[in-house]
Structure formats: structure tokens, C-alpha cells
Amino acid sequence: MAAKQLSLRETTIPGLVLLDLPVHGDNRGWFKENWQREKMVALGLPDFGPVQNNISFNDKTGATRGIHAEPWDKYVSVATGKIFGAWVDLREGPSFGNVFTAELDPSTAIFVPRGVGNSYQTLEDDTAYVYLVNDHWSAEAQGEYTFLNLEDETAAIEWPIPLDQAERSEKDLAHPRLADVVPMKPKRTLVLGANGQLGRALRQIMPGAEFAGRDRIDLASDDPFAGVRWADYDTVVNAAAYTQVDEAETETGRIDAWAANVTGVAALARTATEHGLTVVHVSSDYVFDGTKRLYAEDAAFAPLGVYGQTKAAGDAIIATVPRHYIVRTSWVIGDGNNFVRTMASLAERGIDPAVVNDQIGRLSFTEDIAAGIAHLLRARPAYGVYNLTNEGAAMSWADIAKLVYAGTGHDAERVSGVSTEEYFAGKSVAPRPLNSTLALDKIEATGFTPREAREALEAYLGGL
Known part of the structure; x- marks a missing residue:
């Protein structure tokens, strides 16, 4: 032949x-x-x-x-x-x-x-x-x-x-x-961390997914995936993490952070590899030390504290999964307790705060993070790391606080700026990266451009 x-x-x-x-x-x-x-x-x-x-x-x-x-x-x-x-x-x-x-x-x-x-x-x-x-x-x-x-x-x-x-x-x-004939249903997406700020945003944009809170799947437990039937899924979105940055520096917090952000993530990576799953894993600007002006996806890890160390370790582990998207974000704002809500509350209660003015970055609204994750799973660009924050000029926390005060009808000059060193003087806290600005060229090249941060903030304040 x-x-x-x-x-x-x-x-x-x-x-x-x-x-x-x-x-x-x-x-x-x-x-x-x-x-x-x-x-x-x-x-x-x-x-x-x-x-x-x-x-x-x-x-x-x-x-x-x-x-x-x-x-x-x-x-x-x-x-x-x-x-x-x-x-x-x-x-x-x-x-x-x-x-x-x-x-x-x-x-x-x-x-x-x-x-x-x-x-x-x-x-x-x-x-x-x-x-x-x-x-x-x-x-x-x-x-x-x-x-x-x-x-x-x-x-x-x-x-x-x-x-x-x-x-x-x-x-x-x-x-x-x-x-x-009863048609065969497609495999589903499983979202971990269903009750967090990002988990709640993902519920809105991925209604066909299955959502698991910590009561069902706890990455810090000894056997986090007991009873999970992986044949039903083809994708896992990991929106769960230990995020108590300052508590992670304590004796018990360090153990809890490593359990959830590293040991649990390693179990997820093994499972995803074994079952051929696609994993979307949410990362953090805290994997960097904040000494660069702008961080691309391939920047070297240089975490300053325990939380950042655990997130960097988790990223390295997830990168071994054949089908993975690591979504690196910063300064997350969504449905839950966060900086913007705190500033809006202070403004309403007549409090004039001192806010750090030497930490620079971009806000990341969970609505945009969720939309970006859905885009990656729909478009399926090359696997790897994608930075995902809102667009626009980098701002300090003090700049954002002033915008919140003005956006809620209060005098922005009530907010005063202070250095990180002055703000945390005498306090036992985790070190913060002074620059958390992430380059967005890579994800925008796939066809997804997040909203400008000021526009997203205005919309968010309108919904409070």
C-alpha cells in the first residue's frame, strides 16, 4: 500500500x-x-x-x-x-x-x-x-x-x-x-473558594460551574479531595487561599499558610496531572519584593514575607501541571471586606485617615478577574502565567482612598498620606512590596482588556 x-x-x-x-x-x-x-x-x-x-x-x-x-x-x-x-x-x-x-x-x-x-x-x-x-x-x-x-x-x-x-x-x-437518548452532559468546572470575594464573582460569570466552599473542600485539610469524583470535571479554578498576610508571620499562621497555599496546592497539582485537568490558579503580587517599576509574568520570585513565600511555592508547583493558567493579580476588591469598603465606611463616619502613599499598584476588581478567567478558559491561549489587574495608571493606596472619599461625596483632602515605615511603626506586620504594578501586555494580546481601574472603582462605589 x-x-x-x-x-x-x-x-x-x-x-x-x-x-x-x-x-x-x-x-x-x-x-x-x-x-x-x-x-x-x-x-x-x-x-x-x-x-x-x-x-x-x-x-x-x-x-x-x-x-x-x-x-x-x-x-x-x-x-x-x-x-x-x-x-x-x-x-x-x-x-x-x-x-x-x-x-x-x-x-x-x-x-x-x-x-x-x-x-x-x-x-x-x-x-x-x-x-x-x-x-x-x-x-x-x-x-x-x-x-x-x-x-x-x-x-x-x-x-x-x-x-x-x-x-x-x-x-x-x-x-x-x-x-x-439522554444526551451526555459536558464535563464541568469546579471552583474552589466559592465563598470568597473572587468565588462570588465567578458565580455570576460561570453559572454552569460547580462551586465548593471550604466546608466541602479545604486545601489545608489532610485529605482535601476525599469523595470528589474527578471524572465529572475537566477544569478546576482555585480561588481558595490563606490570605491573612500579617497572621502568616505568626507561629500558627505560618503553619496554616503553608498548609493551604503549598501542601494543598501540591495535592491539587498531583490530582490535576493524574486526571488531565486544566487548573486555573490565582496568584499574588506578593511573590515579588516590589523593587521593580513593572512586573512581567517571567519576573523572578523574591517574596518578602511568609504569605508571599507560600504563594510563590504554590505557583512553582502549579507550573508543573501540563494544563495550567496561573492568574497573577493584586489589590483585590470585590463582594466582601476590602480596602475600598473600609475607606467608604470611614468617610461616612467622619474619620480622616492616614493612608500609605509609597505602595504603588493597580486595583483588581473581582468582576474583571472573573471575566479574565472565563476568557482564558474560552479562548485557550498558551498555558502559563497571565497577569490580570485592572488597567490604567498605577496609584498609591492614599490616591485610591482619596478617590473613594470623592466618589462617595466627601472631601478627598481629608485623606493624608504617610509612608509605609511610618504607618507600621511599632507594629508587628508582614513586609509589603512597595511596587505591585503588573504588566498586562500578555493577557491583552489574547483579546482580553480589563476595565480602567478608575472606571471600575466608580461603578463599584455606585453599587455600595
Whole structure:
């Protein structure tokens, strides 16, 4: 047989990809690279991480199997002989019911995404086909299959060998018609830290996700993911963290910070790698020492205190996960206790505060952080670190306090500026980076530009 070039062909079903495989032969027989991850992924095949290899052998022409939609991705190729394949999209969504058919021989293969029904009819005696799957078979997993009757009139598959002449199983004969099929639902996103400021914003922008508070998943616990059924998820957003910056410097706080921000994150990284999950992990400007004017994503870690050390360690761990987005932010403002609410309360109560004027950075409103996270998961740019704050000129905390006073109808001059050293004199607190300004070029290059900080602050004050 003439050798083809390795190539991918799209089909009428989204994500179902037909492959042409080079087969090299001589007087002794033939050889092919049946599965070649590096080359195939480079061409655009999903890096689906197979964990099990199965072989189906059929000694007689006409053996027909399916139509089965399984809860994992599948890569099917022919070892010897020839098969007719029919695939029907049984996933929830607009392509439900789409049909694609093709003949497969040793020079072709097909990638079948989770939820697409697949069936095969042998066209030659002694046919064997091989398939890789990215989850281990179990009786529990079999209960998640979705089936379609081989004779379904809506799919109207034109079988080369009429089904009344084909060899079929009793189970396949009993499968439902398309009108009675319950579509396979997509895997979900699991959000950790559901009750924090960012978690509440994510609820608004990702209503289809599942949210877990600390009462269900506590990263600081000995076994944080006990009872979690990872087959239901393809993405985890980690909005949970120990964030008590000053308390982290104490004996007990140090232990708690490392437990949640490092040990728990390591458990998440292991789990995500094992199950092929995408992880979005929220990072902090505290991983830097604040000596630079502007921090790009590849700036070297230089944390000043325990909290920053734990966040830097967590980032390094998450970076080992094959599919990861580290979202680095600063000065977070959302639905909960925060600097802006405190300043608005002081203004209303007639208090004239002294606020540090030598810490420089940008506010990050949780509405914009959540929108940026949703954008990354939708657009799927290259994995890695993305800075995500609001846009605009960097400001000091004193500048922001003045804007809050003015924005709530009070005299901004009631706010006075003071240095960090003066403000914390005689107090036992964690060191702060003096410059937390993060460069936003990388995420904006993906098509997401957050609101200007002053505009976002004005909108936030209007909602208080």
C-alpha cells in the first residue's frame, strides 16, 4: 500500500478527527507509527493522555458493535483488516445527532471525543482494531455510557452489510432511538473558594460551574479531595487561599499558610496531572519584593514575607501541571471586606485617615478577574502565567482612598498620606512590596482588556 503523509481531517462532528497514517511496506510486510504523540499533537490533535490500550478482534465479516458513547476520549486504528465506522454526536449541544461515516484500514485512524457515539462493522475476516482511551474502564464508568440503536431512522446510517445479515449483540439490539437518548452532559468546572470575594464573582460569570466552599473542600485539610469524583470535571479554578498576610508571620499562621497555599496546592497539582485537568490558579503580587517599576509574568520570585513565600511555592508547583493558567493579580476588591469598603465606611463616619502613599499598584476588581478567567478558559491561549489587574495608571493606596472619599461625596483632602515605615511603626506586620504594578501586555494580546481601574472603582462605589 502506498504511504500517505501524516495528516488530520475534520469531520461533520466537532472534535471528531480522521487521521491519515503513513504505512511503510516491503517484501516482509508493513510498519506504521500507530500513535505518535509529538507529531499528532503538533498537527492539532488534542493531547488527550491515554492510559489504557484495548484490542477488539473479529473473526468474521459483518460483526457490528455499537453505537456507544463513552465518558472518555478514544483513539481508534486498525491493526489488520478493514472496518466501516459510524459516529453519531450524542453530546448535549447544537451538534447532537450529527453523523459521520468512513472506512478505516491500517492507513487511517480516528480520534473520538467523549460523548460521541461510535460503532464499527468489520468488512474483512480476521479484523482487529486497537483503541487508546484516557480513563480506566470501570463498572461505575460503564453506567455513564449513552447508547443509540444501530437501526435508528434519524441517523439513517447506510451500513455496507445490512444489519439483518450482520452479527450483533442482544444489548445493541435493545438500545433506544435518537428521540429517547439522554444526551451526555459536558464535563464541568469546579471552583474552589466559592465563598470568597473572587468565588462570588465567578458565580455570576460561570453559572454552569460547580462551586465548593471550604466546608466541602479545604486545601489545608489532610485529605482535601476525599469523595470528589474527578471524572465529572475537566477544569478546576482555585480561588481558595490563606490570605491573612500579617497572621502568616505568626507561629500558627505560618503553619496554616503553608498548609493551604503549598501542601494543598501540591495535592491539587498531583490530582490535576493524574486526571488531565486544566487548573486555573490565582496568584499574588506578593511573590515579588516590589523593587521593580513593572512586573512581567517571567519576573523572578523574591517574596518578602511568609504569605508571599507560600504563594510563590504554590505557583512553582502549579507550573508543573501540563494544563495550567496561573492568574497573577493584586489589590483585590470585590463582594466582601476590602480596602475600598473600609475607606467608604470611614468617610461616612467622619474619620480622616492616614493612608500609605509609597505602595504603588493597580486595583483588581473581582468582576474583571472573573471575566479574565472565563476568557482564558474560552479562548485557550498558551498555558502559563497571565497577569490580570485592572488597567490604567498605577496609584498609591492614599490616591485610591482619596478617590473613594470623592466618589462617595466627601472631601478627598481629608485623606493624608504617610509612608509605609511610618504607618507600621511599632507594629508587628508582614513586609509589603512597595511596587505591585503588573504588566498586562500578555493577557491583552489574547483579546482580553480589563476595565480602567478608575472606571471600575466608580461603578463599584455606585453599587455600595
